[in-house]
Amino acid sequence: MRLWEDHPEVAPFTFHPRLCAAAAALLQVDCVRLWHDQALYKEPGGRKTDAHLDYPFWPVDRTDLVSVWIPFQDVHPGGGMMSYLQGSHLSGITEFVDIGQLRGGKPYELLQDERLAGMALVPVPAKRGAAIFHHACTIHAADRNDTDQTRRVFTMAYMADGCRRSRDDAYFALDRDGHRKGELITGAGHPVAWPRAAGDLPAPPSVLGPKTGFGYSG
Secondary structure (H helix, E strand, O other): OOHHHOOOOOHHHHOOHHHHHHHHHHHOOOOEEEEEEEEEEEOOOOOOEEEEOOHHHOOEOOOOEEEEEEEOOOEOOOEOOEEEEOOHHHOOOOOOOOOOOOEOOEOOOHHHOHHHOOOOEEEEOEOOOOOEEEEOOOOEEEOOEOOOOOEEEEEEEEEEOOOEEOOOOOOHHHHHOOOOOOOEOOOOOOOEEEOOOOOOOOOOOOOOOOOOOOOOOO
């Protein structure tokens, strides 16, 4: 996570103007900041990722965030393919789903929530280099990886400028920049991603914290 900070060759990708401009257009705002980038690698035999939404994981006071999911190889059913619950970002659901835990011995089935009745879970096969955007409140899931190859994906999440920290529970990037609950999220860890001039890349934070590993989603 936050690979752009200590891998300079990643930054032009994370802050690619076409991707960042698309995020701003989808959120219908004039300015977006980077929330984070991350690598999502699902190894052969990796279990499915249960249905969840991103927003509850992130201590932000508004839902104005969008992610882009970019595979490094073609992704088909049974190979860690993503599916999205069409229209779920308008359902009003913002509850946290702990996709790393089991409840009563079975995965928590968010898709059984009555508020989602009639919504279709749409599988999305993806070609190498495709860019799939989803809202922070879009419910999504991923297949298990039944292939003999690691499914390699890079993602970036962008947020509308003007968001504030909503909770004081530990969150590395916000803690590092000294943001308290209720304060605007700015600073080197969450730089403006759009608008930026072509080739104008933000400087990474001068003090890097411990490695946080891979992300949870997808």
